[in-house]
Amino acid sequence: MAISERATTRAGVDRADTAQGDTLDVTPRTPQVAGGFPAQRLRRLRRNEGLRRMVRETRLDPAEFIYPLFVSETIREEAPIGAMPGQSQWPVSAIARQAERIAALGVGAVILFGIPAVKDEIGSGAWDDHGVVQQAIRAIKDATPELTVITDVCLCEYTSHGHCGLVRDGEVQNDETLELLARETLSHVAAGADIVAPSDMMDGRVAALREALDAQGFDQTPIMAYSAKFASAFYGPFREAAESAPMFGDRRAYQMDPANGREALREVALDIAEGADIVMVKPALPYLDVLARVRDRWGLPIAAYNVSGEYAMLKAAAANGWIDERRATLETLIGIKRAGADLIITYHALDAARWLAEE
Numbered sequence: 001m002a003i004s005e006r007a008t009t010r011a012g013v014d015r016a017d018t019a020q021g022d023t024l025d026v027t028p029r030t031p032q033v034a035g036g037f038p039a040q041r042l043r044r045l046r047r048n049e050g051l052r053r054m055v056r057e058t059r060l061d062p063a064e065f066i067y068p069l070f071v072s073e074t075i076r077e078e079a080p081i082g083a084m085p086g087q088s089q090w091p092v093s094a095i096a097r098q099a100e101r102i103a104a105l106g107v108g109a110v111i112l113f114g115i116p117a118v119k120d121e122i123g124s125g126a127w128d129d130h131g132v133v134q135q136a137i138r139a140i141k142d143a144t145p146e147l148t149v150i151t152d153v154c155l156c157e158y159t160s161h162g163h164c165g166l167v168r169d170g171e172v173q174n175d176e177t178l179e180l181l182a183r184e185t186l187s188h189v190a191a192g193a194d195i196v197a198p199s200d201m202m203d204g205r206v207a208a209l210r211e212a213l214d215a216q217g218f219d220q221t222p223i224m225a226y227s228a229k230f231a232s233a234f235y236g237p238f239r240e241a242a243e244s245a246p247m248f249g250d251r252r253a254y255q256m257d258p259a260n261g262r263e264a265l266r267e268v269a270l271d272i273a274e275g276a277d278i279v280m281v282k283p284a285l286p287y288l289d290v291l292a293r294v295r296d297r298w299g300l301p302i303a304a305y306n307v308s309g310e311y312a313m314l315k316a317a318a319a320n321g322w323i324d325e326r327r328a329t330l331e332t333l334i335g336i337k338r339a340g341a342d343l344i345i346t347y348h349a350l351d352a353a354r355w356l357a358e359e
């Protein structure tokens with residue numbers, strides 16, 4: 001392109017940009033220049049870290065991380081979880097120390113999962129005021145009152161059959177389960193839980209928990225609903241960690257079909273209507289489209305659960321030297337946030353918090 005032509009074209013662009021539809025005679029834009037190369041060169045803002053940092057659209061903050069903690073009544077010391085390298089079950093006696101380490105890293109919250117010494121048909125350990133989670137809540141809130149404690153509300157860790165609700169004739173009973181979940185919730189909140197997170201996928205459970213909380217004077221306790229929880233193969237390692245694999249069948253009669261995006265939006269809409277303060281998409285990586293669609297439609301805080309299988313895949317690849325663990329982990333977390341998550345429940349929380357502090 002000759003210099004004179006280029007000057008004319010540039011002037012044409014400038015006038016077109018400022019004329020806003022008046023009668024100025026504007027040199028026609030060429031497709032090449034209008035909105036394109038060479039006038040626009042997106043590499044200009046990628047030239048060095050100073051520029052890149054300035055225009056970065058998404059940032060990670062440990063305050064947005066929620067770290068899952070497994071508390072077990074059956075162990076006396078930390079018990080590493082085989083399928084989740086770097087993660088452990090903890091006895092109640094060690095949980096306060098661990099909570100202090102987590103809080104010191106600036107991580108926003110923990111979410112507790114309990115492994116009781118005894119399980120039964122109805123999961124009564126779930127609402128035992130001296131149960132493993134209730135003890136852990138008290139220990140953590142005593143040691144680190146500033147660390148937000150979220151509790152997973154479900155029966156599968158406490159039932160002998162490993163299902164998330166009351167089972168009769170081989171089927172999980174929806175409405176009868178709601179009352180048991182309400183008991184569990186009230187017990188967690190009475191012990192000091194800051195947020196309750198129902199993960200069972202029974203219909204109507206957010207409304208049932210909201211009603212139960214309000215009736216007992218806990219109208220200030222938020223509910224984080226596992227709203228779009230899919231029946232996923234990526235939960236595999238968690239079942240070892242929480243000792244909650246179902247003894248028969250699977251959870252596809254209450255968790256969602258991985259193929260269904262529109263139904264996920266209906267689940268989210270219902271949970272919001274029932275009073276959820278935070279909604280969740282679980283797992284994260286195979287469902288980033290769902291996360292983005294939820295983000296587009298609603299303004300409330302959204303959590304994504306970066307689940308055990310997603311964690312285990314990265315750890316396994318890193319252990320084999322196939323990927324750079326630090327970069328791949330932070331890229332994963334930023335991808336989840338970019339897709340729409342405000343909060344990320346992740347086993348990487350402690351590592352990521354350390355890495356972010358170094359940057």
Ligand SMILES: [Zn+2]
Pocket residue numbers: 154155156157163164199200
């Ligand atoms: Zn469950």
